Amino acid sequence: MTKLDLIVAKVRPLTERISEFTLQAADRGALPEWEAGAHIRVDVDGGDRAYSLIRFGAGDGGDYRIAVQREDDGAGGSRFMHGLKDGDRIVATPPKCDFPVVAGEAAVLLAGGIGITPIISMAAELQAAGVPFELHYAGRSREVMGFADDLSERFGDAVTVHCDDDESALDLAAVIGALGDRHLYICGPRGLIDAARSTAEAAGVPGARVHVELFDNASAAVEGDRPFEVEVASSGEVFTIPPGKSIIEVLEEGGMDLIHDCQRGDCGICQTDVISGEPDHRDVVLSDAERAEGKVMQICVSRAKSARLVLDL
Known part of the structure; x- marks a missing residue:
């Protein structure tokens, strides 16, 4: 894949842990x-990381804007990004969209923490098209939530900021209970x-109207993870998947060519x-019923509760 050579035109701190980066072609x-x-995928120490592109409106011009939250106990991507300064060069993939807005249909946008970044562009697109929307932005407290003031200024009464430390805390049942026939877009941490998704499923919201993007490292090792085996049904080959590595990583190291994208x-x-x-399902794609049935899985993040999985590969 051809990559983009970019220069960091400006770094703007938003909170103690979140900075916005304006990027231009080198x-x-x-x-x-x-x-x-x-999103674009930026080359960082130890691999690459996906960052959603931000646009508040047509006046943003042709630059790319992303925002990165520093995770001191993460894999290092955010620390690399927060080490950048104006004038530094980076390399990234061209933009790709796995989280599009359904054109012309009213929406409720729900963001948690740094998951606000793709939601901003969705709100701008819906506003420009004259499509009704609500934006709910949840976080621990306003001072740690990037763009809270910018959102209220740009989108006015369409925005509600929910803070866990005051009476505005997010009431999921109320937000989803008022969804009606609108689409629900969710971006943020797994919790x-x-x-x-569970609230929407219980409320009878069709799965086709619920759209998600995860802003966690879902493939990260979890305490108590153990090795397990994967048998490839087509060849009989058996691979051992250790803690800290995904099924995709191990099988590709073993020479298999697999179809995948987000790896989240x-x-x-x-x-x-x-x-x-x-x-052991760790995705945000499957419904509760599909997880319980256990007939399919997302091999980029999910693991096994049994000693061996036999997969239709």
Whole structure:
């Protein structure tokens, strides 16, 4: 894939842990166009990381804007980004969108923490098209929430900021109970997504009207993770998946060519049929009923509760 050579035009601190980065083409040329919900993948120490593109409106121009929250106990991508300064060069993939807005249909936008970044562009696109929307932005307290003031200034009464430390804390049941026939877009940490999807499912909201993007490292090792085996049904090959590595990583190291994209468990492209064994689901794609059935899994993040999985690969 051809990558983009970018220069950091400006770094703007938003909170103690969140900074916004304005990026331009290193040759000062035009950057590829993109749609709301799109991201770029930036080369960082130890690999690459996906960051959603931000646009408040047509006046933002042709630069790219992203925001990164520093995670001191993370894998290092955010620390790399927070070490950048004006004038530094980086390399990134062209924009790609796995989290698009359904054109012309009213929406409720729900963001938690740094998950606000793709939601901003969605709100701007809906506003420009004259499509009704509500934006609910939740966080621990206003001082740690990037863009809270910018959102209220730009989108007015369409925005509600919910802070856990005061009476404005998010009431998921109320927000989803008032959804009606609108689409629900959710971006943020796993806890918010799981709770919102379960609430929507219990309320009878069709799955086709619930759209999610995860802003956690879903493939990170969890305390208590153990090695397990994956048998490839087509060849009989058996691979051992250790803690801290995904099924995709191990199988590709073993020479297999697999179809996947986000590697966060939210796009569904790597979904694979399970012939036998019990998956440990860690995605945000499957419904509670699909997880309980155990017939499919997302092999980029999910693991196994059984000693072996036999997969239809």
